[in-house]
Amino acid sequence: MKEITIIIAGPRGNMGMEAVKLTEQTEHFKLLAVVDTKNEGKRLSELDGMPNLDIPIYTDIEKCFTEQQPDVLIDLTSPESGRVHLEAAIDHGVRPVIGTTGFSQEDIERLRAKAEDKEIGAIIAPNFAIGAILMMKFAQTAARYMPDVEILEMHHDKKLDAPSGTAHKTAQLIAEVREAKKQGHPQETEDLPGARGAELDGMRIHSIRLPGLVAHQEVLFGGPGQTLTIRHDSINRASFMPGVRLSVEAVLTLNTLVYGLEHIIE
Numbered sequence: 001m002k003e004i005t006i007i008i009a010g011p012r013g014n015m016g017m018e019a020v021k022l023t024e025q026t027e028h029f030k031l032l033a034v035v036d037t038k039n040e041g042k043r044l045s046e047l048d049g050m051p052n053l054d055i056p057i058y059t060d061i062e063k064c065f066t067e068q069q070p071d072v073l074i075d076l077t078s079p080e081s082g083r084v085h086l087e088a089a090i091d092h093g094v095r096p097v098i099g100t101t102g103f104s105q106e107d108i109e110r111l112r113a114k115a116e117d118k119e120i121g122a123i124i125a126p127n128f129a130i131g132a133i134l135m136m137k138f139a140q141t142a143a144r145y146m147p148d149v150e151i152l153e154m155h156h157d158k159k160l161d162a163p164s165g166t167a168h169k170t171a172q173l174i175a176e177v178r179e180a181k182k183q184g185h186p187q188e189t190e191d192l193p194g195a196r197g198a199e200l201d202g203m204r205i206h207s208i209r210l211p212g213l214v215a216h217q218e219v220l221f222g223g224p225g226q227t228l229t230i231r232h233d234s235i236n237r238a239s240f241m242p243g244v245r246l247s248v249e250a251v252l253t254l255n256t257l258v259y260g261l262e263h264i265i266e
């Protein structure tokens with residue numbers, strides 16, 4: 001297989017560390033450098049817990065792309081940084097694979113227009129786990145028949161964004177097939193603000209944050225005399241890596257921005 005050269009942004013994070021391991025374990029992946037918030041000028045091998053790789057650490061993505069010409073950028077940082085990194089990658093002809101969540105629909109449309117203008121492939125994947133993609137697909141199918149639905153997403157308490165990118169994407173996929181309807185009692189009230197969760201197209205999304213959790217989601221459907229629960233659990237971050245690998249390979253074949261791996265795993 002042809003070698004794919006890669007830069008990872010966010011290498012010290014939970015996901016970034018797994019992604020660094022993935023590049024080490026995948027024969028045709030070559031990690032050229034990383035982008036971190038600190039450690040400018042150091043080598044990756046000097047950081048605790050990192051593999052013995054003599055590659056540079058940059059804190060400035062522009063400098064990184066001036067000195068390095070990778071095929072792909074993997075971004076696992078924060079929405080603010082992810083936006084900047086994605087745009088910089090496209091400007092430099094580098095194909096971005098963005099796992100970072102928290103992008104708005106406006107961000108996605110703007111970034112898609114930019115990718116199309118430059119005729120370059122890009123992927124924003126709110127969830128790389130195959131089971132989570134299936135959960136979203138199954139939920140979209142179920143919503144055709146059971147339009148009353150609530151989404152419950154549960155994550156570790158270090159998570160910055162709420163609702164999760166996965167919950168947001170699930171609601172969007174359901175909204176594509178479900179006639180918009182306001183759920184619950186027409187006269188329901190919230191005696192404590194937020195008690196009914198966030199609302200998207202009449203659906204409710206509830207976000208739980210607890211130590212001990214990794215990434216979990218239930219999509220609950222209700223109909224007369226019955227309920228249906230579709231649940232996915234990521235019990236560790238290795239669950240996301242086959243999807244990261246697939247995305248790095250797939251992004252090379254695209255000439256637009258794809259939002260969601262359900263468009264890649266048909």
Ligand SMILES: NC(=O)C1=CN([C@@H]2O[C@H](COP(=O)(O)OP(=O)(O)OC[C@H]3O[C@@H](n4cnc5c(N)ncnc54)[C@H](OP(=O)(O)O)[C@@H]3O)[C@@H](O)[C@H]2O)C=CC1
Pocket residue numbers: 009010011012013014015016035036037038076077078079081098099100101102125126127128129161240
């Ligand atoms: N798509 C998917 O399947 C998954 C997506 N995610 C998403 O990935 C993102 C990261 O998650 P996670 O690894 O758990 O988070 P962590 O907080 O563990 O890691 C984020 C890392 O990004 C670094 N960082 C922030 N800004 C920059 C920047 N400008 N340049 C370089 N590095 C930067 C942080 O550095 P510092 O600590 O110094 O700020 C930190 O090391 C989140 O948005 C999360 O929602 C998570 C799991 C799965």
Ligand SMILES: O=C(O)C1=N[C@H](C(=O)O)C[C@H](O)C1
Pocket residue numbers: 101126127128155159160163164165166167214215216
């Ligand atoms: O922050 C996380 O951990 C995760 N973030 C993604 C999201 O927001 O959906 C994917 C997964 O749920 C883990």
